Amino acid sequence: MIRVVLPAHLRTLARVDGEVQVEVDGEATIGSVLDALEDRYPVLRGTIRDHVTRERRAFLRYFVCAEDWSLEPPGKLLPEAVVTGAEPVFVIGAIAGG
Amino acid sequence: MSKVRVLVGTHKGAFILTSDGKRKNWEVSEPLFAGWEIYHMKGSPADPNRIYASQTSGWFGQIIQRSSDGGKSWETPGGEKTPTPGEFPSGASNKFVYDVSAQTGKPLTTHQWYDGTQHPWEFKRVWHLEPSLTDPDTVYAGVEDAALFKSTNGAQTWQELAGLRGHGTGSKWGPGAGGMGLHSILLDAKNPQRMYIAISAAGSFRTDDGGTTWKPINKGLRSNYIPDPEAEIGHCVHHIALHQSRPDVVFMQKHWDVMRTDNAGDQWTEVSGNLPTDFGFVIDVHAHEPETIYVVPIKSDGHHFPIDGKLQVYRSRTGGNEWEPLTKGLPQRDCYVNVLRDAMAIDSLDSCGVYFGTTGGQVYCSSDSGDTWTPIVENLPAVFSVEVQTLP
Helix, strand or coil, X not given: CEEXXXXXXXXXXXXXXXXXXXXCCCCCEHHHHHHHHHHHXXXXXXXXXXXXXXXXXXXXEEEECCEECCCCCCCCECCHHHHCCXXXXXXXXXXXXX | CCEEEEEEEECCEEEEEEEECCCCCCEECCCEXXXXXXXXXXXXXXXXXXXEEEEEECCCXXXXXXXXXXXXXXXXXXXXXXXXXXXXXXXXXXXXXXXXXXXHCCCCCEEECCCCCEEECCCCEEEEEXXXXXXXXXXXXXXXXXXXXXXXCCXXXXXXXXXXXXXXXXHHCCCECCECEEEEEEECCCCCCCEEEEEECEEEEEECCCCCCCEECCCCCCCCCCCCCCCCCCECEEEEEECCCCCCCEEEEEXXXXXXXXXXXXXXXXXXXXXXXXXXXXXXXXXXCCCCEEECCEXXXXXXXXXXXXXXXXXXXXXXXXXXXXXXXXXXXXXXXXXXXXXXXXXXXXXXXXXXECCCCCEEEECCCCCCCEEEECCCCCEXXXXXXXXX
């Protein structure tokens, strides 16, 4: 199981407490983790990635093992620490608005 | 005894205010969708327990919320896994995709940008939700960048009524200061095929075939801030309103000027009359007197607050031109709030109630057609929209 930490507003929207866990078919990548997340929580579709282009929304970032993965290719393999569940994938909202 | 339910959308959540028909004592809900911008909430005339809400965020985009129990509980249609896979596309209630299919003729891809160049159409948010007059599951959405969408399955999926953007003038539409939003949708109870919409800054438009084809209805409008003041397209219409007993008569608060048409928009006439300023955003019509209309004059487009710090509703009982200030109960000094375009509503009780919300977080109620006012709440986040449901 892969752990995902969502921003507070998306946790409220998905009606979950704390981090969520998703099971990924095949290789674990940012793209496949988000596919699994949206499959399990359809309400999140369109809130992290655009419905059609699948591009990351401008004010959200992805962090993995303390590194910014926002601009990495969505098909890039995630580190072993994420695959084993030792480390989560963070979806983080940009600090904006004062 | 009848009741009223006031639906308030704010900068940081939604609130439901309820009272009996006296409209003296109010219950104020906890914030709904706390922290999100709620551009608009509106109940279905066909089933008052059905309410739709537009929930938006610069971070997370658009969400559509739906209640089927008068606002006690909410769901994102299609957000839960459906019992029958494939029954509806899951998670599509917030999917607003512009129609570029060949069947609609020439799909429009660009509109005018602030600097006069052409700019791609990009969905940003839903400004206004207008439920059908007869079917609780049918609802229209006016969106930014300006387009009209329709759902016939309770907001689970949306299809653009592409004839509006594609009718021929779309490349001349441009955004107002707040964006290029389709903010007003008027349905005609006598003629289900007829609908009016308005866009900032393009103008007003009418369909007579249920939304398939549209035409601009802006003759008589004059806007000195555009190159051709009497152009067919480019007017910054702020809001339009009608009384269902006379759907050919439509009232308009334009950027500057209060206007009316008596022939479904084919010709407009200015009725600003003795208003101290004819800039403003809201306009609405009395529930039982089709010639009684309300506006809130705002000093200017450079100020966005009332004249001399005095918050005044103006009422005309003659369909315009002759206006009287309504001030009893409203702050008459040091008041520098705005009243946004969707932030006025009218109930249909015998003694007609008028409501409006301010960017300072006040929601005011008059239970006597505007003669006197009292605040229902005074410290909400900035109010974007106010709607009211009159309940049995």
